[in-house]
Amino acid sequence: MLETRYAYSMQPVAAARPDERGLVERLRAGDERAFExxxxxxxxxxxxxxxxxxRDEEEARDAVQEAFVAAFRSIGDFQIESRLSTWMHRIAVNCALMKLRVRERRREKDVDELLPHFQADGHQQQSSVGWKESVEDVLQREQSRALVRECIDRLPESYRVVLVLRDIEQLPPDVVAEKLQIxxxxLKVKLHRARQALRTLLDPHMRGAT
Amino acid sequence: MSHVTCIELISFLDAYVAEELDAETRTTFDLHLIVCPSCRAYLASYEETIDLVRGVAEKEEELAHDAPPELIEAVKHVKR
Known part of the structure; x- marks a missing residue:
């Protein structure tokens, strides 16, 4: 598996770096340059x-603006033993999720048809076969990455968001469950189904490689 | 659990991958995987799916340019 390390993920919180401490102090003092x-x-x-x-450029930019405003307003609550990047990540996720919530609720299809099917004796109806290329090789090609992205975007929104928050942003399950109010x-069921559905969408391409 | 079928293994694959199963159940799953090439392939592609999702996002960040200047200015302007 790939080692994933995001500066903006919610992985164990490290203490603020010395240079961050200075920045935080200046932000708290209302220093305009510090905000910049x-x-x-x-x-x-x-x-x-x-x-x-x-997955919407305008909304994404708005969410970033709102995140900075929220961060500046609540810089007094920032705990110095945290990392600024982690704290900002949490705020940005919240702002983006707020926008998702106010989007008009669309009826979404479930992912049942994308889940594996089984015979009465419990065996897979269609045998699975291994994928042709390594993940590393697939990721090297822009066209293949675009295909993976396109398949993620084809997931119903509630499944896509679970996948993004857990497998990409790597937020802890308790945090995601609370944010999504489930x-x-x-959450566990939804994540497993999202991964299986995405696997099914990728399968025909990955069997023969993209 | 003396033995599992494909449906049981795949239903609990997330717990298997996350190493959340108790030792006895995990051993039972491992035994099934030894004799079932289809489930071995499914497990591999399930893990590769997770890796692809993370890998694509990582690559997008690597290749991402700076935030658009107009966004930077807009954020700074809101504060002023």
């Missing part, structure tokens, strides 16, 4: 996060 530094350093990765969640059991 915060924006310059964090806008790009936060935009990547909100783009992944919202039970932890429901």
């Amino acid at each position: 530094e915060l924006v310059d350093h964090h806008a790009a990765p936060l935009l990547a996060v909100t783009r992944r969640i919202l 039970t932890r059991d429901n």
Whole structure:
């Protein structure tokens, strides 16, 4: 498996770096230049996060703006033993999810047809076969990455968001369940179904390689 | 659990991958995987799916340019 390490993920929180402490103190003091530094350093990765969640450029940019405003307003609550990037990531995820919630609720298809099917004796109806290329090789090609992205985007939104928050942003299950207002059991089922559905969408391409 | 079928293994594959199964159940799953090439292939592609999802996002961040200047300016302007 690939080692995944996101500066903006919710992985164990490391203490603020010395240079961050100074920045936080200046932010708390209302230093205009400090806010500009915060924006310059964090806008790009936060935009990547909100783009992944919202899949809409305008909404993603709005969410980033709102995240910075929220961060500046609540900088007094920032705990110095945390990392600024982790804290900003959490705020940006919240802002993006708020936008998702106010989107008009669309009826979405379930993913049943994309789940594996079984015979009465419990065996798979269609045998699975291994994929042709390694993940590393697939990721090297822009066309293949676009295909994976397209397949993720084809998932019904509630499944796509679970996949993004758990497998990409790597937020802990309790946090995701709370943010999405679902039970932890429901989240677990949804994540497993999302992965299986995505596997099914990728399968015909990956069997023969893209 | 003396033995499992494909449907049981695949239903609990997330727990298997996350190493959340108790030792006895995990051993039973391992035994099924030894004799079932289809489930071995399914498990491999399930893990590869997770890796692809993470890998694509990582690659997108690597290749991402700076945030658009107009966004940077807009954020700074909101604060002013």
